[in-house]
Amino acid sequence: MTAPRTRALRYGGDYNPEQWPEEVWAEDVELMRRAGVNTATVGVFSWARIEPRPGERDFGWLDRVLDLLHAGGIEVFLATPTASPPPWLGHRFPETLPVDFDGHRLAYGSRNQFCPSSPVYREHALALVTDLARRYADHPALKLWHVGNELGQVCHCDTTAAHFRRWLRARHGTLDELNEAWHTVFWSQRYGSWDEVIPPRRAPYLINPGQRLDFARFCSDTLVESFLAERDVLRRITPDVPVTTNFMGLHPVVDGWALAAHEDVVSHDWYPDPADPESHVLSALSFDLMRSLKRGPWLLMEQAAGAVNWRRRNPPKPAGQLRAQSVQAVARGADAVCFFQWRASRGGAEKFHSGMVPHAGPDSRVFREVEALGADLAALAPVAGAPVVADVAVVLDWENWWAVELDAHPSGDFALLDRVRDCYRPLFELGATVDFVPATASPADLAAYRLVVVPNLYLVRDPEPLRSFVAGGGTVVVGFFSGVVDERDQVFPGGYPGPLRELLGLRVEEVVPLGPDDVLACSSAELGGFTADFWRDDLLVEGAEVVAALDDGTPVVLRHRHGAGAAWYVATRPEEGAAVRLFARVLAEAGVEPAPDRPRGVEVVRRGDVLFLVNHGVDEVSVDVPGAHVDLLTGAGVSGSTTLGRFGVAALVPQAG
Incomplete structure (x- = not known):
């Protein structure tokens, strides 16, 4: 089953009409039509409204909402409201x-207040999901099921303990x-x-790392199991309606590869920081990951129209950034651009989280931008369903993520996403389009790429796919602190990088985490002089060529021929300029076509036949565009170059004839 298709991109957001008097609903639909909204996500937090007391059902209000939306030409992503149980569940069933x-039992009065292993929670949740599915199975507005919300709950109770033991058996x-x-022989x-x-x-001191790693696996499996329990009910009753659940940004608790395998389409909640001028790089990374999880279009299920409410300081988005960030998502594979939420709340914990209709109402800058974005997305309808093709793969593996960030490691500052960003940033600057792959990707999966980048692979389950990829002519880049442990988090004997040692042509004897003020001076005939920080490996060369070294001769960048390909090892963190030069060298060796030069902060990515240009900066820039094109957003011809203003965007297709 695939995602619901329309002839246009989907546009809308979370609609929570239960927060408003019924007389507001008609105005909502009229404003949605005015803004070009064609989709609403309904019911995410409505459990207490649908089931005010155990076993009771109040569907009348939801009937009227779905009928009203359908009459207005707006389709519905209907949520199972199981992420936020009502107070009566916690009060009557504290387990x-x-x-x-x-060891503290958390109270109700917020959201996400449930134990994923609780059979009582699951019984009540599935009863509600069953009745919801039966009620709306034939409703013409229903186009997608949205299960729960942002799976990520973790519990340590006795019920969880019993479930954990079953999982371990x-x-x-x-x-x-x-x-x-x-390895329980240690510490008795x-x-x-x-x-x-x-x-x-x-506990009094450090907890067994094997136990913690298995518990991370268990928590992920339990959340996937919870999703599957609801999905299977929905599939049984509405077999033709696709099912999703929304990923919560770049979140480590749930294995994205495992969960996405059971979804019909991937959906994603993403909230870049308006105060971070580099936030668009991490956005691109997250969008590429979502596209990669199922190798196709995905849904931007939530973003903010303006400010959020949960950072220490919450500035609104400046004028134009909403458009730039939304078009960036479409360029990187999104077939939906949606928001939390449609109308900003009057009360509750998220009343200062922005809405498409802000507290100021429709006569406001934000709503005018929402209307303009609706027109832009209608113009971009031809891109719906189109692929994004990449020559470069980056390995991101959740089991490795859990393992490398366990306690009592050489550095408590080692964060996997930072290492991924260290590699992704220069690829972004060089205009390389990136897919993500798991560490378990097969040789056939990797064969689709010219270059595979492994920012870190502390935990290695099977080195053979990387070996085969390189032996067959591919190029791989591996970052430091890789090849350290097996899937039990037990160290490979003989030195790092363990089973990658022959591939990389080196052996690491010791790792040296650096202090925040430590800077290394490095030299290289190919890369020039540069500085590095954060980490260095003391290593012995076993066949690899030294590309860069410290001033004392310690190798920090190495290249090793393996079969018909080459494997690079980066034993420190080069400064940004050197990282760009390094990856430019690697991309050229791998045969990846260079992207046209463009100003910093300008993103260039192709989706299908459309070349997207997005200026994430505040200054007007000129971008070279070889050939003759037409901008889908304006209808204007573009030849040779185009000018992008502050947060400017263009979507160019080759000019016919």
């Missing part, structure tokens, strides 16, 4: 409430195997009975 790492089989996997931690095994909880 459904989550317990934190310190299925994974390891016997206690002896569990003890071996967790050997378990003699399954009843002794618990989730990680507050």
